[in-house]
Amino acid sequence: MHKMNQPPTTNHQPPTTNHQPPTTNHQPPTTNHQPFNPFSLKNKIILITGASSGIGRATAIECSKMGARVIITARNEERLQKTFSQLEGDGHEKIIADLTATADIDKLANSVDQLHGLVNNAGINKLLLPQFINEKDLNITFQVNTIAPILLTQKLLKMKKLRKGSSIVYVSSVAGVYSSTPGNSMYSASKGAINGFMKNIALDLLNKEIRCNSVNPGMVDTNIMEHGIVTEEQLEEHKKKYPLGRFGKPEEIAYAIIYLLSDAASFVNGTSIVIDGGVTIKE
Numbered sequence: 001m002h003k004m005n006q007p008p009t010t011n012h013q014p015p016t017t018n019h020q021p022p023t024t025n026h027q028p029p030t031t032n033h034q035p036f037n038p039f040s041l042k043n044k045i046i047l048i049t050g051a052s053s054g055i056g057r058a059t060a061i062e063c064s065k066m067g068a069r070v071i072i073t074a075r076n077e078e079r080l081q082k083t084f085s086q087l088e089g090d091g092h093e094k095i096i097a098d099l100t101a102t103a104d105i106d107k108l109a110n111s112v113d114q115l116h117g118l119v120n121n122a123g124i125n126k127l128l129l130p131q132f133i134n135e136k137d138l139n140i141t142f143q144v145n146t147i148a149p150i151l152l153t154q155k156l157l158k159m160k161k162l163r164k165g166s167s168i169v170y171v172s173s174v175a176g177v178y179s180s181t182p183g184n185s186m187y188s189a190s191k192g193a194i195n196g197f198m199k200n201i202a203l204d205l206l207n208k209e210i211r212c213n214s215v216n217p218g219m220v221d222t223n224i225m226e227h228g229i230v231t232e233e234q235l236e237e238h239k240k241k242y243p244l245g246r247f248g249k250p251e252e253i254a255y256a257i258i259y260l261l262s263d264a265a266s267f268v269n270g271t272s273i274v275i276d277g278g279v280t281i282k283e
Helices: 054-065 077-085 102-111 133-158 185-202 232-240 250-261
Strands: 043-047 069-074 093-096 115-118 162-169 211-217 272-275
Touching: 043 133, 043 232, 054 069, 054 077, 054 250, 069 077, 077 162, 102 133, 115 133, 115 211, 115 250, 133 162, 133 185, 162 185, 162 250, 185 211, 211 250, 250 272
Parallel strands: 043 069, 043 115, 069 093, 115 162, 162 211, 211 272
Antiparallel strands: none
8 A cells, every 4th residue: 555645744943043132341431530620730840949948848748749840949958858758749859059149049040941830938037126237137138038039030031941821939928018026127128029029020021921929928837946036935925916826837838839830820910818817917
């Protein structure tokens, strides 16, 4: 008997696939942008005189924290090295110079690169009643406090070492500008003179877009007692005049200097910033 042919059977199943929709590990791009800081000194080169102690040392250290490359100068190598060792970041320089010597001012001006900022901070003080003032003390007070910053500014300008848009800050004082104290006439006169110079060159340098300002501190806790200028008792008595009940700290003056050096102060010119804890409002 003939067998009927059956349709062939197949074991073929519809093909299965293991393909899943592609997955991705892409995350939204992250950015490393730092928040905008108008007080930043990043990529700015700042020259600071009198940087071996006090306000000058504090200014150098705080400027380095804000990203500046600082060039510090003073006449005492050991104390200047102490400042240098506390600077943050790289590329800083130290130059030994005695600003009572014109040759050293020339050397300093020749040694630096083009600057974004200059802080004329070096200063000295000696208390004398008028009848005891002598030519030697008068000359050295004005040489350090007035003549040296003027000559350094002049030489840097002439050598085109101050960039367009740079900032010059003079560390003046409330003394001789806003207040007076017994025995302080030489210092007051020297600081009053540098304050007047600052206001005039703020106008003279408008075409170069170089800003000039000053900070005018009251009494600041520095090494004033080490030099025997005043006694501890005199300081404590003087402190009672300060509404905040204390003297300033070097860092508090440095912060104001940083403001004037930064782009945050781009519209500030010919101005004196008083930092005195309110003492002059009582006088």
